[in-house]
Amino acid sequence: MEKMAVIQWYPGHMAKALRQVKENLNMVDVVLELVDARLPESSRNPQILEVIGNKMHIMVLTKKDLADANATRNWVKYYEENGLPAVAINSNDNNNIKVIEKKINEVMADKIARQESRGIFNQRIKVMCTGIPNVGKSTLLNRLVKKNVAQVGNKPGVTKSQQWLKAGKELQLLDTPGILWPKFEDPLVGKKLALTGAIKDTLYAKDDVALYALEHFMQYNITALQERYRLSDEDLNQPIVEILLLITQRMGFKDDYDRASERLIFDVRKGKLGRYTLDQVPVAATEI
Numbered sequence: 001m002e003k004m005a006v007i008q009w010y011p012g013h014m015a016k017a018l019r020q021v022k023e024n025l026n027m028v029d030v031v032l033e034l035v036d037a038r039l040p041e042s043s044r045n046p047q048i049l050e051v052i053g054n055k056m057h058i059m060v061l062t063k064k065d066l067a068d069a070n071a072t073r074n075w076v077k078y079y080e081e082n083g084l085p086a087v088a089i090n091s092n093d094n095n096n097i098k099v100i101e102k103k104i105n106e107v108m109a110d111k112i113a114r115q116e117s118r119g120i121f122n123q124r125i126k127v128m129c130t131g132i133p134n135v136g137k138s139t140l141l142n143r144l145v146k147k148n149v150a151q152v153g154n155k156p157g158v159t160k161s162q163q164w165l166k167a168g169k170e171l172q173l174l175d176t177p178g179i180l181w182p183k184f185e186d187p188l189v190g191k192k193l194a195l196t197g198a199i200k201d202t203l204y205a206k207d208d209v210a211l212y213a214l215e216h217f218m219q220y221n222i223t224a225l226q227e228r229y230r231l232s233d234e235d236l237n238q239p240i241v242e243i244l245l246l247i248t249q250r251m252g253f254k255d256d257y258d259r260a261s262e263r264l265i266f267d268v269r270k271g272k273l274g275r276y277t278l279d280q281v282p283v284a285a286t287e288i
């Protein structure tokens, strides 16, 4: 992934956003750490985690409608078993929003009880919403607030500043811009983030990401690949680069595999090859 190695994707506003998270942490009761259900671990920003420290926090696996349902269940179970409250949601479904509200109340129950024993009632719970770009922070906030207050975009980096919003009678929410970390130790993480739309499209080599997608679907959902691009068993016996060239031809793009790669990535993002989860739950994990 040559392009990724040389292009600067950690602009000033991300460094600033991380500083803001740090500065506001004392003001909030609970942090929602939004991760993409299709890649829960790869979309966890280690810098955000470091800043959050021991603050009470809830893992929110977004876009569960795009992820493999079984894998999502296992991820939620995995986090919960490791002492981290977790919920999976589809922000486009209002019913899912209640799940978050319930979880926040659950996590805050002890603190609320302590406040009430001191005669303090009806304090709004202050919630900070963090995560990488395009993970769905603004969409979730808009749902919780029940109006369009945060700007939503299907490309990363739409939210540029922080804002406090009131949600119902109980919550006060702080939106933050998406934050990526400066360097991916594992190049695979970069490919997964690119494939799912967390990195600007101009910042990665499309064919590299398309080849990764092909490898994933060859292993986990070969039927979807065959059906979508009319590939026979024989076609799939070829080296992966040859398969990409075949798909390019099937798409009618002759030898323009850059264009085909773009289309393939788009298809994966839109769920045209079915639901998928790129991160596998660790089998014998003891801690996170």
Ligand SMILES: Nc1nc2c(ncn2[C@@H]2O[C@H](COP(=O)(O)OP(=O)(O)OP(=O)(O)O)[C@@H](O)[C@H]2O)c(=O)[nH]1
Binding pocket: 062, 063, 064, 065, 066, 089, 090, 091, 092, 131, 132, 133, 134, 135, 136, 137, 138, 139, 140, 151, 152, 153, 154, 155, 156, 157, 158, 159, 160, 176, 177, 178, 179
């Ligand atoms: N399918 C699906 N799409 C979602 C969900 N949540 C958000 N999206 C879509 O994901 C894209 C990004 O959502 P945003 O809410 O703008 O993401 P953000 O985290 O605020 O993005 P930044 O401003 O870049 O930090 C939009 O196209 C949303 O419609 C979800 O649960 N399911």
